[in-house]
Amino acid sequence: MAGGTMVVTATGSALGSALGATTVSAYTSSDKSFRIEKVRDGTGTPVIFATGFLTEGLGGWTGWQPLVDQRYPDSPVYQLHWGSKELKDLSVLLVDAGVKAVVHRLVKAGAKRGGKALNLPGIGWALGLAGVAANPWTVAKTRAGMTGVALGTLLARCDEGPFVLMGHSLGARVMVTAAETLSTKPGAKKVEEMHLLGAAVNKSRDWRSLHEAVNHRVWNYWSAEDDVLRWLYRLAELTATPAGQAGFTSKFTRISDRNVTKNVRSHSAYIAHVKLATRASRDNARPHPGA
Secondary structure (H helix, E strand, O other): OOOHHHHHHHHOEOOOOHHHHHHHHHHHHHOOOOEEEEEEOOOOOOEEEEOOOOOOOOOOHHHHHHHHHHHOOOOOEEEEEOOHHHHHHHHHHHOOHHHHHHHHHHHHHHHHOOOHHHOOOOOHHHHHHHOOOOOHHHHHHHHHHHHHHHHHHHHHOEOOOOEEEEEEOHHHHHHHHHHHHHOOOOOOOOEEEEEEEOOOOEOOOOOHHHHHHEOOOEEEEEOOOOHHHHHHHHHHOOOOOEHHHHOOOOOOOOEEEEEOOOOOOOOOOHHHHOOOOOOOOOOOOOOOOOO
16 A cells, blocks of 8 residues: 555545656655555545654644644545655754754854855755765755645546645645645646645745635744744755745735744644634734844
8 A cells, every 4th residue: 555556545536647647656656655644534625734844743643633623623634644764864953962053053153244154055064964964954855845746746636625735844845836736737726725834935936826726825824933944944045034934925815924923932833832724814924023
């Protein structure tokens, strides 16, 4: 039941075209952990969630269930498993006190020098201190993009839907890529709405394709106290600001920010401390003063 067979069975889908079959088969052969697991039956809108890194025991259905049940108590729920090796390497890096101290010192130095110290050619040299052969951030980010394309390709050929897509950290990046992939497909929209928690994506992009992919809203939950995004993302991405740390502040009406700084004080705290927005919720796009 590994790889593509598990995915097709779990989503009740047929791959359809030869191109789709080739794309997904190639991906599942490169990521042996890729599968979609049905964790609950239900009658509502199907929910698919994807974890990121630093979830520390919250990466499975037991950790996500209270969050999902707030908003979708009657929905069938699927967990997307992906990038096991890449996420493990990245988590090992981020719990290494030596590397965190190096990154923290760089941020402090940048603040003292008017931010000039942040203009670095990535942080591959610092990441290497963790004993990982390749730059784990870049590898995991690339894997997230590939996973999103594969998921979007599958959902485009699925009989179910539309779906609610949920993701934390790089799992949110997976879901954003999946939605953008689906926005290029003909036919009815496959995404009802999205919930992004601490999204590891760049806020400064033309997000029209994401806006057009959903029937209702993309809810983006961001925290100015998310130090992993503030330190690692900005350094690794050459000072780019992540949407999970400052909001999208997008002009597109179907992309809405929710400032959860008051309750979410770390990158791992979203799942346990966020209350999902409802159809009646209002936007909150005002940036935090420290963002």
